[in-house]
Amino acid sequence: MMHKVRKAVFPVAGLGTRLLPATKAIPKELLTVVDRPLIQYAVDEAREAGIEQMIFVTGRGKSALVDYFDVAFELETTIREKGKSLEPLDSSRAGFGELVSVRQQQPLGLGHAVWCAREIVGDEPFAVLLPDDLMAGRPGALRQMVDAWESVGGNMLCTEEVPHEKTASYGVITPGRQEGDLTEVLGLVEKPAPEVAPSNLGVIGRYILQPEVMRVLDAGETGAGGEIQLTDAMARLIGTQPFHALKVDAVRHDCGDKAGYVIANLALALERDDVGPRIREYLSRS
Numbered sequence: 239m240m241h242k243v244r245k246a247v248f249p250v251a252g253l254g255t256r257l258l259p260a261t262k263a264i265p266k267e268l269l270t271v272v273d274r275p276l277i278q279y280a281v282d283e284a285r286e287a288g289i290e291q292m293i294f295v296t297g298r299g300k301s302a303l304v305d306y307f308d309v310a311f312e313l314e315t316t317i318r319e320k321g322k323s324l325e326p327l328d329s330s331r332a333g334f335g336e337l338v339s340v341r342q343q344q345p346l347g348l349g350h351a352v353w354c355a356r357e358i359v360g361d362e363p364f365a366v367l368l369p370d371d372l373m374a375g376r377p378g379a380l381r382q383m384v385d386a387w388e389s390v391g392g393n394m395l396c397t398e399e400v401p402h403e404k405t406a407s408y409g410v411i412t413p414g415r416q417e418g419d420l421t422e423v424l425g426l427v428e429k430p431a432p433e434v435a436p437s438n439l440g441v442i443g444r445y446i447l448q449p450e451v452m453r454v455l456d457a458g459e460t461g462a463g464g465e466i467q468l469t470d471a472m473a474r475l476i477g478t479q480p481f482h483a484l485k486v487d488a489v490r491h492d493c494g495d496k497a498g499y500v501i502a503n504l505a506l507a508l509e510r511d512d513v514g515p516r517i518r519e520y521l522s523r524s
Contacts, residue, residue, distance in 0.1 A: 243384055243446055245358070246289040246365040248280060249351035251297030251342040256494050265300045266494065267369045272507050276493055277303055280369040287380035289365060291336045293355045297345070304339050347465025352447075353455040361449050366468075368443030372502050375488025379444050382486045386420055387446050392480025393472060395423065396444035398490060405432050408440030409469035411483050423481040426473040428462045439483060441469065442490055448479055 254266030261269070267277040281292060294303055310327070317324055342354045352366060365380060373379035379396060387394045400408055412425030413436075425436060445468075454471040461467035475481065491502035508514050 241362050242288070243363050243365055243387065244289065245291045245293060245362060246284045246287075246367055246380075247293045247295060247352055247355045247359065248277070248367055248369060249295045249342075249348055250277065250300060250303055250369060251295055251345065251351055253297075253345070254494070257496060257499065265303055267300075267303055268306060269493075269499070271372060271491075271493065271499075271502050272510065272513065275306065276369045276372060277306065279372050280367045281307070283373065283378040283380050284365065284367060286378045287365070287384045289380075291338065291358075293358050293364075294337065294339045295342050295351045295354050296339055297342055301339075304337065307337055347460075347463070347467055349455050349466035349468040349471050350458075352468055353452060353466070356452040356455075359449055359452065363446060363448050366443075366445040366447065370492065370494035371443030372491040372493050372506075373444065373486070373488040374491065374502075374506060375486065379486040379488045382488070383444060383446055383484055386482070386484050390420070390480055390482055392482065393423075393448055393451070393475060394446040394481075395441050395472070395483045397421070397439040397483040397485055398442055399438050399485075400440035402432050402435070402438050405430050405435035405438065405440065408442075409467075410435050410437060411439045411441065412436035413439060413483070419485040419487075421483045421485075423476060423483050425476060426469050428467045428469040439485075441483070444486075445472075447472065448475065450479065451475060 250267050252266065254261030257266050257269065268275040271279065284292060296303055314324055314327065338358055340354050340358065342351045367380065383394055383396060397411060406429050409426055409428050410430050411423045414422030414424040427436065451471050454474045455466065458466060459470065461470040491505065492498035493502050507517050
């Protein structure tokens with residue numbers, strides 16, 4: 239019997255060096271896009287997909303990520319006393335289920351970060367969401383993946399077509415049989431040079447994985463960049479379990495990059511009724 243995907247891992251221990259100096263004192267996942275931090279968008283996406291337990295893999299100095307989802311008693315009391323609504327805080331409260339935090343004590347790569355959550359994940363399939371990749375779409379990217387996964391099971395990656403010359407920045411799949419937006423995965427390689435890349439379908443920051451990937455990560459084998467690569471561990475499961483990639487109906491904003499972060503703010507703000515008109519007016523005069 240196929241289990242429901244109830245747990246999601248959020249690897250949020252990174253230092254955010256591409257966004258310095260802002261991330262010197264503020265976790266990059268708490269930088270806001272319009273009026274919500276990046277981590278909020280990822281958590282809301284997970285909620286919509288039916289995730290019940292959020293697992294934050296954090297690092298030193300990033301406890302504010304957990305604090306953000308706590309009840310802010312003093313703030314809420316002050317707002318009530320002034321007769322104002324608490325509605326703006328609703329989505330930042332941990333009323334969505336269980337929030338668990340574990341530490342990644344060394345920056346040994348994405349595979350290592352996911353492995354740090356092994357005891358909490360247990361023997362269940364689980365999702366992985368990288369908050370740097372803000373996925374704008376309705377329904378959310380993970381909801382679309384869960385819906386597809388419930389038909390095929392196994393492991394599932396989120397992919398998008400990337401420029402051929404940029405394959406060295408992505409994990410890239412060897413595609414097999416295709417049915418609509420769903421593609422069988424025959425192979426995976428981390429950051430291949432354009433001349434050897436098996437396709438231009440790059441893996442982006444959403445995954446649904448079987449718990450067996452943790453057993454592969456137990457070996458601590460390093461790959462590209464001398465890090466423990468999640469891509470390498472997933473590749474070891476191909477042929478032993480169903481493995482698919484899904485192109486979702488969503489727009490990805492790379493918010494770990496300065497230009498991508500600014501574009502995300504602009505794109506999402508333009509869709510809002512409260513701030514969009516003023517921004518369009520400003521752009522029309524620029």
